[in-house]
Amino acid sequence: MAATAVTNTVTNQSKSLWRHAWSTIIGNRLSCIALIIVVFYFTLALLTFMGVIAGDWGKEIGPSYSPPSAEYIFGTDIFGRSVFLKMIKGAETAIAIGLATSAITIVIGTILGMIAGYFGGIIDELIVWFYTTISAIPGIMLLVAIAFIMGKGTSTVFISLGITSWVGLCRILRGEVMRHKDREYSQAASALGAGSFRKLFKHILPNITHVIIINFSLTFEMAIKSEVILSYLGLGVQGRPSWGTMIDDSKLELSRGVWWQLAAATFAMFFIVLAFNVLGDALRDALDPKLKGK
């Protein structure tokens, strides 16, 4: 019974922490707007995913390279498709890449970080060696290498981003778990005969979720920005619009004065990156003011 009691208090504690975070965000006008923006983008992505809007982005609506006007809000691209619809559809791609990348990062980072922190010893040494090695290689080289192996496509983008960005999370979690495993509640749990994995996932994990959440918002933002860089290098998304490919298109088109694809993609990116930045700051302030800005 004692064990459950301990867990309860812990979850209660973290619940109140979450409630606190929520009220901080709602209470602050700026972060409240940021939250609305993020929700808006997610809704947009969901709607395009279901085909409710922007389903016909591939349709020709006018002549090639029409500048923005009342008829074509953000102008048209080389094939006369609406840049506005491509921008909307691009939100889906961006959100999908953000989610998938964060998911991979979190899974790898959390598992390795927790195992290293909890078991210590040779396992810890190995994992630390592994992430030191990975982080020693410049990210761009690793990205290119993975694209070499996997070919091109949307999955390559998020897998390579995921694989290259878990180190930060892993390092922080390892430290956090080390601190937590000697706390009373977790010692109490082991006294009651809880297995290692039960202890790790049922008792320690809930206490470090805030680290994961903060990392999520950072990774998400990073993934959206990296997609653009990958598209420069010709490693971007294929077969559907993304902000990265729109910007990639415009690198040639700019010299003929076609600036609207670039403007539309930048515009769309600006708000979500801004929102994630504000939200990330707010979350960090609310959940863990002492966490270093990694």
Next chain:
Amino acid sequence: MKMRNILLTVMSTTLLIFASCTKKQDTNERVLNLVSITEIKGYDPIMANDLYSGREISKIYEGLLNYHWLKVPYELQPNLAEAMPEASKDGLTYTFKIRPGIKFQDDIAFPEGKGREVLASDFVYSIKRLADSKNQAEGWWVLDGKLKGLNEWRDKNAKLPAANYDEEVEGVKATDKYTIQFKLKKVFPQFLYGLAMPYTYVVAKEAVDKYGKEFINHPVGTGPYVLPKFDQGKRIIYTKNPTFREKFYPSDSSPELKHLLADAGKRLPLVDKIIVNVMIESQPAWLKLNKGEIDTYSIPKDNFATAVKDNKLSPELINKGLALSITPMLDLTYTAFNYDNKLFQNTKLRKAMYMAFDEAKSNELFYNNTAFPAQSVIPPGIAGNIKGYINPFKGPNLEGAKKMLAEAGYPDGKGLPEITYDIADSTTSRQMAEFFQKQMEQIGIKIKVQASPWPEFLAKQKKRSLQMFGAAWGADYPDAENFLQLLYGPNASPGANSSNYNNPQFNKDFEAAVAMQDSPERTARYEKLNKFLAEDVVVMFNNHRQSYSLTQGWLRNYHYSDLNLDYVQYLNLDTAKKAELLKKF
């Protein structure tokens, strides 16, 4: 706070001072400013497998033959050779006399640093060097299977730690100091073109031995210019070769190029110094041209609309004295089917796809309407191209395409599996693939676009695992053989026939035609082969591109050429005009 303000002020003033010191051009200097749009791979002739490296190498090195600067279509002429070779009656032996007294440039590789005379044995050495498998020469195909005993020499020496250059090869011999004899295995008149390509340029054994692996950075040739050392920079500066032989600007020309005869009979080269700027991105090069810092440049695709209207330059550019020259290139862009795939052996399916494709629209979107729609494989300007011929299956003809597709057994695309179209990723090829996809969609054919990095794409192509893909072919030499061989069965991947087309009848006719000397009869056979490929829609023939290059008012004698790699020696500069025109920039 105050401190920081002071600092900022100091910094910004310094910046402005630096900023105002952009360099002014010295208009009296007899120097040309040219652009190379790719990195230069180095200066080893046997490695020169791209146009741009070939152009740099040809400033320094020379071969037995070259192309006449002012003849259209291309015409071979002796360069280091004294005259065109004597061919034996059976067409198997070619004997060259080389000009006596030609010297390698001065270099520390030679005794006392003085360049020595070029002898027939140097050519034999250079040919063997191209054949030596240790060198992994990219130009080996020019000789592969052509000269008697050379393949055997290559194979034998591949196993040795170092190839034995002293061993005699029957196919390439120096019969005296100035005479070289080539013996072919079978009749192949196109062999002579190989002697105008950089691969067979003459190199000095002393320099190869002295510099070893670094030879690639230390060119030692016989040509009009010298470059002391290639340092991998983005600015390559050539100076006149002081020991260059007496060579003169041509005094005869084709009627089309008569206007370039002003310097006829003058000693070459005409300009003292050449600066080649390696500029991969088009924007900076275009801006530099517009500032008068570059003498000639091709109009970038996306600047085209603003620079040219109805084949005329914009008034702004004309006012600056710039001139536009439009030249058809010897090339073909095409969309290939992989014949390993049974699906594409259905001729009607290929025809249906070709008929559905709107070439005019693609020309407008991707080539600013500057390309010629290709009807078949041989480009205009090469014997074998049929003037005025229109391929009956060339699109857009949606009605016909739909009918044809039904006849092929796939009415409205029903029953036809999804076809994969592969591209090597780049912005433009991605857009082209999307266009292709949309075109095929109109008749119900589903296309999946798959992009890979260039090496991966190439590996797939060479391993024959692609289904459909876009390709382009630029001529190695001006003979229809170089284009028809794209579909010659034995050249299948990893060779140049990447569609792996293999038609025994075509192979046989091709072999018979290429073994003939240039004659109206051979041209007739080339035309027949060309027409056969066209009407069988063996690949989707897309277009033949044209070069649109701009030249500054002070640049003389320029015309674009795919094959005159040594063109720079003929160029001239009008310094007075340059000083005058630059005021307008």
Next chain:
Amino acid sequence: MNLYSYILRRLLYVIPVLLGVCLIVFVIFNVVAPDPAFLLLGRHATLQQIADLHHELGMDRPFLIQYLDIVKSAFTFDFGYSWSSKQQIWEMFKAGAIPSLSITLPLFMLVNFSAISIALLVAFYRGKLIDKIVLIVSIAMMSIPSLAYILFGQWFFAYKLGWFEISGFDPSIPGFIPYVILPILLYVMISIGPDTRFYRAIILDEVYQDYVRTARAKGVSELSVMFKHVLKNAMIPILTYVIIQIPFLLLGLLLAESFFSIPGLGGMVLKAINTSDFPVIKAMTILSALGFIIFGIITDVLYTVVDPRMRLK
């Protein structure tokens, strides 16, 4: 544990990490990457030539030998020859380092100096209007792709206004200056946003510490809290971040170098990526990993000197 044995231990740790880096490089480029032979032999390749080339490149040797080769190259810096330019890679590296550094070094100083100054300013006025404006402006500047800066900057400042050279490079000492100013200025704009955000976060971490509250409670003025306490203590994480950037200075600027025709390492890397020049990619990966490891040790040691408690960890 004393400082010297700590340093020694850290130095020894270089070996397993470097072996790991070599292992990753090996797996990627020697085991799973596409066959480079097609790329190298051009469009008229034959099967015989491909086999010859595999032999010549040593690709037919056992994997263990190939791996040991890479390890050897990491210690001897003998990376062999580039596939595309056939140049000796170490020589290419040396030739490209100076042009790259002539841009990245001033850039690095300028960006860090201004980013730290701005971060201090906004941390001082945290939550106020200026903080929010800086946040929005820096994110707007981050959102615009770097290519747009380059294209516009080159067109406007160099071509239209004629203030700078459009592109090119002069290796001589004062001669290089007109060529590098524009790329430096553009990259200051590109990278100042994220750096300001980062330094602001570090400084704010200190602002919320107990000792700051104590100092304030004691009536120390806000300005002197900022400079005497906060900046002093934030210096360690700031320095760490600054130092760890140093090895990346050598990597140069990927895009700018090809737009401004600067013969540096960034352009070299980009070209190697575009032409699949594996030996160059491998060498640059290993070299930058080495730089990263070494500068990592330097920051660690610096930490320990400043704060001896760290050593016990």
